[in-house]
Amino acid sequence: MRLVLVGNPNVGKSVLFTRITGIGVISSNYPGTTVEFEEGVVMYGGKRISVFDLPGTYSLAGSTEDERVATGLLFEKRPDCIIAVVDATRLEQNLVLVLQLIELGYKVIVALNFMDQARKRFSLDVDRLSNILGVPIVPTVATTGEGVDQLMQNVISGDVQRSAYVTRYDSHIEAFLEDMSEGQVATEKGFPIRGALIKLLEGNQLFVEQFPPAVQLAADGYREEFREEHGEDVEVHISRDRYGEAGRIASQVINKLERKLTLRDRISEATLRPSTGIPILLTVLVGIFLAVVLVGGALEELLLDGYALLVGDLFDRLAALIGGTAGQIIANGIDLSIQAILAIVVPYILVFYLILGVLEDSGYLPRVVMLLDGIMVRLGLHGRTIIPMIVGTGCNVPAILATRTLESRRQRIILATIVVMVVPCSAQTVIIVGTVGQYSGIMWAALIYIILFALILLLGRVLHKVLKAEPPSLAIEIPELSRPSVRNVIVKTWMRVKDFFVIAFPLLLAGSLFLEG
């Protein structure tokens, strides 16, 4: 059977996915990283279940790249069952998406995630919520695995039915729905007519195409009429009604408790307010730089020493075994490649990815983006671009990988170019500071940095102009800080370093053999 995970960004969806499928997924808190959707297969209760993890999406309108990927996949995969992952601490906002899934006739199970956090803030009547929505609801804590078993039991039970819950809209919209459905119950693709008509009104292309031209035309006319009568777009009004509905439901099941500010809340606030947040940010940035260079450097020495001890004269014997010049080349090539991996890949990249994993899962990165967006935009860049640039001061390769986290292709191109061409990596830093600084004076070293910085600005500007298309303005959610799951960070780091091995080792080997030859 096919199972799809759907939810807003920052609801712990990817962590839940890792819980369900085991390793095989990179999860992260940073908007954009899950644009490449994840797929895993799991055997549960004797059933083979394909699980798809969609990018986080706030609605099914399909207005951003992420949302388009999410809605498109949802449409194509025709899942037997959907797990709607909901952040229990932000029930109202999250219910809006659930209402849309129900409206489209999907069989939905709600995973009420972050339940541990929610319990501290209010009491939530899960049974009542389940009764109102007419869907099974399982409280979960993805980071600890609480509730995951029960969730999967529900999935394989086959008891999950389409909910009969109906979101009511403005009377004019209801009249339109009644007129247009003409007794029809479902579209040809099997969507309930009501839900499909709503999507038609919202202008979702995937649904528009399911209707004959006459109906499409009628909907266009209706949209115009609605705008004239109500002074607002029908899709805005539909959203307004949905939020109203979600708010009513939330208020029926939630009883707010007095909220005490915990230490985590205080830290969360401090990292957010510019007055404290910017000094913290600078500390973190310098900390990353130092950790990668120093800890990575120490690890490098340790590994190379250990390697030398371990290998001994193994490669000399290998060379002798093969014999001749060819033997020398091959043995040396393998030896140098392994050394390169140990000198570059393992120490620096491992350290960096561990830090990055923690920053991602704690919800800190959106804060960096928020605090620096103003400056970066002035430089013709974007708030999000700061992260790969920081990574680039460690090593360019992971920096290029980190550009994946950017929303648009255009930004990826700009940034990748800047990183490759200008941002000095740690090896270059060693040369600039160690060699130029040593022999020509520290002023010359400083001058090189100034030139590099000027080049970043210039290159950014030029590319900004050349690659037209409007830079997408910033609109990101700033989640509360949360404690990262150690397991998730390790799994994620492993996946990333493994990628690096698979891609980099053959290249290094080929390069070494070529140079030797």
Add this chain to the structure above:
Amino acid sequence: MKISENAEDYLACIYDLSRKGVPVKTSEISGRLNLSPASVTEMTQRLASEGYLNYERYKGVTLTPAGTMVAERIKRRHRLLERFLVDVLGRTTEDSHEEAMRLEHNFSDESVEMLSRILNNPTVCPDGDPIPAPQAPMEDEAPTIPIIELEEGEEGVISHLICDDPAKIRRLIGMGFVPGRKVVVEEHVPMGGPLLIRLDEMRVAIGRDYASLIQVEK
């Protein structure tokens, strides 16, 4: 649009006096309201500057549409109250006038319409003067401002989004910027940075160009 009781009395008085169809002179007003011509001149000039009156030198004043609206609203209350005092409570016509003068300023529009319904929607007052028709509920023109103009810590309610680009609208409503929802601006991040906005339990940072599209009522 808050207007003082005093100004309401002036406008109502000018409304009565201008039924002849000619501009009303300062002396007529001062005679009727028992005030010195100097204070009447001062008040009419102020009302003119606020857009309720047109002031023509040597001729007098006339009501602007805005002034007429205020006057008719107050006249409607006054005459309906008179009817109520006379018809229901049995007061004399003279007494009812005095009392209605005092009550008219502090009666809500809703109550006035309920009163009218109870009295079977009369069209004339006890003296036989016509009762002006009810106005369309005063267009709730609480001025809206873009969210970017809210100070840190200020809250507002989203009234609408000014934008013709459906993709942007969808992005904004998708993130919860839906008319009718309460927003609190928590931070204007310095150096041209984004706005940090709280929407119930969720916080969103949006760039200033997005923020200029969202209109709110304070």
